[in-house]
Structures are given as structure tokens and as C-alpha cells.
Amino acid sequence: MSSAGGILLKHVDVPDLNRIETYERVGGYAALRKAITEMTGDQVLKELEASGLRGRGGAGFSMGKKASFLPHGQIQKYLCCNADESEPGTFKDRELMHRNPHQLIEGVLIAAYAADITHAFIYIRGEYEEEADILDAAVTEAYTRGYVGDSILGTGFGCPLVVHRGAGAYICGEETALLDSLEGKRGNPRLKPPFPANQGLYQGPTLINNVETLSNVPHIIANGADWFRKFGTERSPGTKVVSVSGCVQRPGNYEIELGVSSRDIIYGLAGGPPEGRRVKAWFPGGSSAPVLTEEHLDLPYDFEHMAEAGSMLGSGAIIVVDDSVPIVSVALRLAEFYRHESCGKCVPCREGTNWTVKMLERVDRGEATPMDLDVMTDVQTNIIGNCLCLLGDSMAMPVGSMIAKFRGEFEAHIEEAARSQFAVRRSPEDGPISLSDEAGLSVPATDEAA
């Protein structure tokens, strides 16, 4: 393969790539021209379906199939690009938009043409102010060149494109909450069905795709579905931009072919954990994915193998936790995050995240018993599948997997914290405590109390 630089990140080092002249010079907007002037919408849709492109936002659903679910005929349809990238550990969309905004815009318009959509939005999270400014400038450029607007490239097809900024809410990355937020409401998820493909934005059929998914579209149309299928595996074709972060020496975005070994990504590309440290746990797909351990490092990194291992590829964000980090603090930090971000609509999520935080705090303080770990596991299983959206599940899965895989460490943490608490409570008057060795307790000293 000659594409040393991948597909999506191929030109990222070209200076001024965010300017339309530069983007056109490296072949940009040729795919849009080809699609609109040489192909029918149905042909474009067939090509996307044939490519096997799977959604890159987390669920991994076939993009072409999703687009084909939209009803045909004279009906106002909408496209929303989900750029509300808020999954902890994920920063691929930020780079794609920051460096190559026109690639995304071209993808949005081709997808809109394929599904006969005449109004498109990019919902970008409010914190990405720089990227939103870049996108706004790029959309304006695209308007002046006739790539966006009422009559694209002089054909009868028109599609205005609006960059909509959120205002800080993780839940708005959930597709139906995103729609409510875009309609100017609180970002509460909706009951499904009806699915957005039938009844979405302003009650119209709506196609929602992630930034990375749509950024793939121009390349598929330009080079064909067969070309795209040459990358990756049979069931996970194409490349994936993975965001590697946490305890690694070279955190960053790396474009890989799906199916390479996870060890190659974490050690080969990202440099592995710092000298002398080992991988203790890793999240293969953002903080919502159940954790994997060192033994899973040799698995191929693709949708199927991650699912078989009991986790998921998710957004493709690998967070590495090394052996210097207590697993209880990881679980607590994540639970706090989901408690903060729960919209409060469904009881299992609202109360479940809250109680999980409280119980983990007790574990951390040493006030819990091993039985509490069972109760906590039970809380997690009672969240999963019982809410309108997956936010609660997103806490329950990783926290549950951490308790299952690191139960020994949780118990040791409780014991150790309880011991130091005991020492603190006892000591001021009593002086150094010497607990009987028969009890198996040896309290080091009372310096903490002093």
C-alpha cells in the first residue's frame, strides 16, 4: 500500500489544509463533483453500503444501511453530523475538524445527496470553540465556491449547512438528546422507537453520523467501495483513527487498519507505559467500554474481537492505566463523571450513578465491606438496559468490569484504608499501636495521625 499516511489523516501535515484552495489542490471536492454530476443518489447509497463502512461514533452500525432506512419521496429530511465528541479519552474528531474541515463538509454533502436530504447540521460541542470557528470559516468558503447552498455546483440539488454549537453536556452526544438540544431544548434523550431515521429533528426523518464516519465518505466515492474494502478486515473494513491516551509515552491520534494487534497500537505507536511500568488495565473504546487487561493485548483491534473479549471498540479511544494507578480511583473518577453528566430523566441512571459514587467513596475511605462490592455489582446490573439511553450502561459496564476483574485489589484497598483509618482514630493519646500478629494486622506507624 502506498498510502503512507492513511486515508483520513493522509494530508494533515499539508500547511493551510483548512483553506479551500489547499484542500482542492490535494484532490478535495472531486468526490462531491463526481457524486452529484455523474451518479444518482441511489448509486452513491449503494456504493456506501457496498463499502461496509461502519459508524465510528461508538455503535459500529453500517453507515450505508442507516442511510437507506430513511424514507424516500418528497419529505423534508435532515442530516446531523454528530461532532459532540465528549467520550472521555476521545479526541479524534477534534483533530479531523481542526486540520481538515473540508473533508468533513464534503462527506456531509455527499451523504446528504445519497439520502436525498436538503438540510444539514453539524452539532459541535461548545467547548470546541477553535474547531467551530474553523468549521464556520470553511463552510463560508464552501458556500462561495458553490459546494454548499441552494444549488450545489449548478445542479438542482441544494443543501444548506449550519454549524451548531452546543453548550457543554456529554449527553448531547446521544443521538436523540442531540436532536432535542438542536431543537433548542434541554438535552434529554427520547424514547426509541421511533428511531431518528423515521422521526428525528423537527419530527422529520433524520440521518445522524459521526465526524469520522462522514470524513470517510469522500474517499469511498472517489476511489470506490472495492478500494475501501482492501483496508482492514472483512467485517470491519477501512481504517480507524484511534486516540491513545493515559499512561503512555506518546499519546495522540493514530490511523490504523482495523485488525492490527492491540499491542502494536499501545506499545508500537504510543510507546507503551513509562519505563518500568506495566499495563494494568486498558479501555479499548473510551471510558464507557469495559476494561481489558494485559492478557488481551494481543487481540486484533477490531469491532468483533473487542466484542468477543467482552468489551467494545466504541469510539476507538484507548485509555491505558498502568500499575501505579489504584483501580479504585479510576472507578471513582469515572462514576463521578457519569453522575455529573446523567440528565436525570431515568431513575436507574440518576440514582444508580449517584449511589455508585457514594459506595466507591466508602470503598476509598475504607468504610465498605466486601459485601458492598456485591451490592455495587448488583446496582450495575440493574442499570443496564433499563434506561432510555446508554449513559447509565456506560458507567455500569466499566465499573462492573473493574469490580469483576480487580476484585482482589478492591478488597485489599478496603482493608488497607480501614486499617489506616483505625490507626488515625486510635492514635493521638494511645501512641503507636501494636496490633496482635495473630490477627494478621500489622499497622506500620502512627505518623499519619501526627
Place this chain on the structure above:
Amino acid sequence: MSKFDHLRGVPGSRSRLAAQVWEGARVEADPAEVPEPSDVRVPDHLRATIEHHISLYPDRRSAVLPALSAVQREHGWLSPEAMLQVAAVMQFSPAYLESVASFYDMLELEPVGTHTIFMCTNLSCQMRGAQDVLAALSEATGSPVGGSSPDGMFRLRAFECLGACDIAPMASIEGHYRGPLTVADATVIADHLRAGGAAAEVLPQKLPTAGKPAVGLDEGQAQ
């Protein structure tokens, strides 16, 4: 005595806006009234911005978030006056706008310091020392975490994942992403902003993957 008198002072009615609503509560009227456009003075440029946003969407309600953000930039926070201005132009009740605004982290319903610093404290940043940088920032700016400095200069918040784990630990300084930050950077940031420097110019910006080649497929497999 108004029918709603007994509800004065309930949680959530602390703001002046809520007080106005209670004061004006009439049994026969909808308490969430939409203000008459002619009753509220709105600066021309603000009105133009909000109307521009409304024109972009099939439904004017969609412009609520852009309008609230715009008016917050103008006033520094969503003061009762700011809310009334949006309500008058968009023809929604202030209560509806407050219900939306209270959902989103970036919309401020209380007065806050001028320079906003969001320090990411989620997992990837935390494992790389975000708590230490946050403490240093709090000391350098004089702002408690989650509050504002007494001089009104700074607003410091511990924020959830800002989507820049490649430069962890990082912070968003008035919307400009900076990282990896050290404890020493805290004073640099505070001094720069205190001296009136532009937020965009504080510390060098490190783009994602800047300084290292985009790793290709072949290289990826070779390693």
C-alpha cells in the same frame, strides 16, 4: 396576598429573575409570561446576532443555545436582564430559557469572573497530574475551584473531559486549549491574563499530533 406567596424562598427561586416572577405573580395570569418586545431594550447588535441565528433554522427555538451564548458573551453571565433580552427577541418566556440554560455546563446563571479557565480533570488528565495543576491554578488566580476570584478576574472550574487527552493535563483558557501543563504554568497563565494579555497568546499552542508525523498504515504494521 398572592396565591404564590408561600413559595417565596424555595430553592431555585434565589435569583432576582425568579423574585420578579413571584412578585408579579397574578392568580389569573400565566406566571411564565413572554415579555412584550417593546418593553425590553435590546442593543442593536445583539438583536441582529440573535435574529441571524433564528434565520438559520426552520424553527426559531433552535436558536436558543446560540442566542444564550451570544448574550452571555455580552453580559458575562445570564443575568435576569440578559434573559429578558433573549426572551423579548425570541418570544419565549424567561422561565423556559432558564430551564434550558440550567441544563448546560457552559451557561452561567450566577455572576462569574471575567477570564474563564476550565481545567480538565477526567481520567487521562487525572492520571497525568491534573489535580496538582488545578491546585496551582487555584492558588495563582485566587479563585476557588468551581468559583470565581474575589477580584472578579478569574473563573476556575474543574471540567469533565474536554477532548484533548493527547495534551494531558490540559485546560481550556477562554476557549483556547493549552497543554501539557505543569504546575509552573499556572502562574504564567494567571500573570498573562492579569496583565491584560490575550488568551490566545498564552503559552505555545500544541496541535494534536503536532511535531510527529502522522503514522501510516505501513509503519503501523511494521512496528
